[in-house]
Amino acid sequence: MKKILILFLLAVSLSCTSQKNxxxxxxxxxxxxxxxxxxxxxxxxxxxxxxxxxxxxxxxxQKKAGExxxxxxxxxxxSYPKGATDFYQRVPSSFLNAIRNENLPDSxxxxxxxxxxEKPNEVIVISAHYDHIGIKNGEIYNGADDDGSGTVALxxxxxxxxxxxxxxxxxxxxxxFLHVTGEEHGLLGSSYYSQNPLFPLANTITxxxxxxxxxxxxxxxxxxxxxxxIGSDFLSTxxxxxxxxxxxxxxxxxxxxxxxxxxxxxxxxYRSDHYNFAKNGIPSVFLFTGVHADYHKxxxxxxxxxxxxxxxxTQLAFTIAWELANRENRPVVDKSGN
Numbered sequence: 347m348k349k350i351l352i353l354f355l356l357a358v359s360l361s362c363t364s365q366k367n368x369x370x371x372x373x374x375x376x377x378x379x380x381x382x383x384x385x386x387x388x389x390x391x392x393x394x395x396x397x398x399x400x401x402x403x404x405x406x407x408q409k410k411a412g413e414x415x416x417x418x419x420x421x422x423x424x425s426y427p428k429g430a431t432d433f434y435q436r437v438p439s440s441f442l443n444a445i446r447n448e449n450l451p452d453s454x455x456x457x458x459x460x461x462x463x464e465k466p467n468e469v470i471v472i473s474a475h476y477d478h479i480g481i482k483n484g485e486i487y488n489g490a491d492d493d494g495s496g497t498v499a500l501x502x503x504x505x506x507x508x509x510x511x512x513x514x515x516x517x518x519x520x521x522x523f524l525h526v527t528g529e530e531h532g533l534l535g536s537s538y539y540s541q542n543p544l545f546p547l548a549n550t551i552t553x554x555x556x557x558x559x560x561x562x563x564x565x566x567x568x569x570x571x572x573x574x575x576i577g578s579d580f581l582s583t584x585x586x587x588x589x590x591x592x593x594x595x596x597x598x599x600x601x602x603x604x605x606x607x608x609x610x611x612x613x614x615x616y617r618s619d620h621y622n623f624a625k626n627g628i629p630s631v632f633l634f635t636g637v638h639a640d641y642h643k644x645x646x647x648x649x650x651x652x653x654x655x656x657x658x659x660t661q662l663a664f665t666i667a668w669e670l671a672n673r674e675n676r677p678v679v680d681k682s683g684n
Contacts, residue, residue, distance in 0.1 A: 372510075372515045372672075374510070374596070374664070374665060374668045377507070378596060378597075378661045378665055379661075380506050380509055381502040381503065381657055381661050382502075383653035383654050383657040384653075386502060387648075387651075389501055389502075390494050390498045390648050391648050392414055393415075393497055393498055394489060394490040394647070394648050396486050398411045399480065400479060400486045400487040400489065401477050401480070401489060402477065402478065402479060403442065403450050403453050403527050403534070404442070404450050404453035404527070405451075407480070408453065408476070408527070409454075411476055412454060412476065415456055415525055416456060416458075418501050419504065419523075422504060424458045424460060424504050424505075424508050425459060427458070427544055428459060428461060429545075430457065430459075435454060435455040435456075435544070436452065437535055438452055439451050439453075441534070442534050446531065446532065448531060450528070453535070454527060455527055455538065456524075457525070457544070458504060459523070460507050460511060460517060461520050462516075462518050463517070464519075465520075467520070467549050468519045468549055469520045469549055469550050470520070470522070470554065471552070471554070472523050472553075472554045472556070472663070473500075473536065473553060473619050474493050474499065474500050474525060474526070474555070474557060474619075475493045475496070475497075475527070475528075475529030476525040476527065477527050477528060477529055477531075477535070478492060479642065482644075487642070487644050487646065488648070489646055490646050490647050491558050491561050491641075491646050491651060492646055493557045493558055494560070495559050495656055496555075496556035496557050496559060499656070499659070499660040499663060500523050500525060502664075503664045503667060504521075504523050507521060507668075517672060518671055519670070519671045521671060522544070524539060526539065526619050529619055533618070533621060533622055535619070536620075536621075537622050540623060540626055547628060550628050551628075551629070551670065552628065552630065552631070552677055553623035553624070553628055553630040554631055554667055555620035555631070555632045557618040557619070557632065558636070558637075559659040559660070560652060560653075561635055561636075561638050561640075561650065561652060562635060562636070563638050564636075564638070565602075565604065565636065566602075569600075570652050570654075571655065572600040572601070572635070573599050573600075573602065573635055573662060574604060574606075574632075574633070574634040574635060574636060575603055575606060575631060575632075576605055576606050576620075576631070576632040576634060577615055577630050577631055577632050578629075578630075579606070579681070580608075580630075580681060580683050581624065581627065581628070581681050581682075581683045582629035582681065583681070584629070584677035585629040585630075585631060588666060588669050588670060588677065589631055589666055593662055593665075595665070596661065596665045599659065605634070605636075614634060620632045624683060625683075629679060631666070633662070635659070
């Protein structure tokens, strides 16, 4: 009897140790710190180079940028999603031209995926658009901030999660890294995904969307230690709290809610790709740092990006995703969004 009791206590002890070492108890700071200004700079000098010819939707330059993204995912052993045949979700020209008929060619969303260890069917989509506006009057519009900054942020976030997974601390829920096309023509790539999702929208627990996080705007000339948070509390109190706590615990940016209203005259909530998730009832948060003098101009170049600030904002997105991926319950939708 005594021997049985000892074996029982040993089993309980091992169980407790296992629970203490579960992913949810792992401090993500080390993985967060693998997101660096230097790596972001290295990626952005390629993604927003003249070689990519402004990444116009469906152009050869955009496709070349897409190839670079895919090669980075392969380097970091992040594969394409389960259920897909490669890294591309092909978006036909018929869809891209259905509303405005701008004679756009076929294009592609690019997706990469890290499967969850415990709740693989629940998916967090982390998105950014990798298109820009191409060449106008002989000038290349490189779109370093819009949205080269968000594009390279996704690469770094994926690398951090891949590192965690290799060390036995992979996410409990699945992560879909979604680089969408056609944003500049009306949020077309994200619209196509929301209408043709690889994973059911009912199983998509959150969208974290990153668009223009590499500069500061006129309201923050004294400091770039901020980010605008838009939409986090529109559908889910949980998502708002997760964003606040991730920032407080790890990053300490000033979270600015200046544009967090559907009645805001700038209508930023409706102007980036998260909206195609939010309108389908998926809790969504948009990370943004505002417009500046080079917005949609050929002068939106890499040498104007504030890389230390870009790194901190990317780290915030990572820690939000970490919490969403590893917490016990998915964010509760407790608001109508209206």
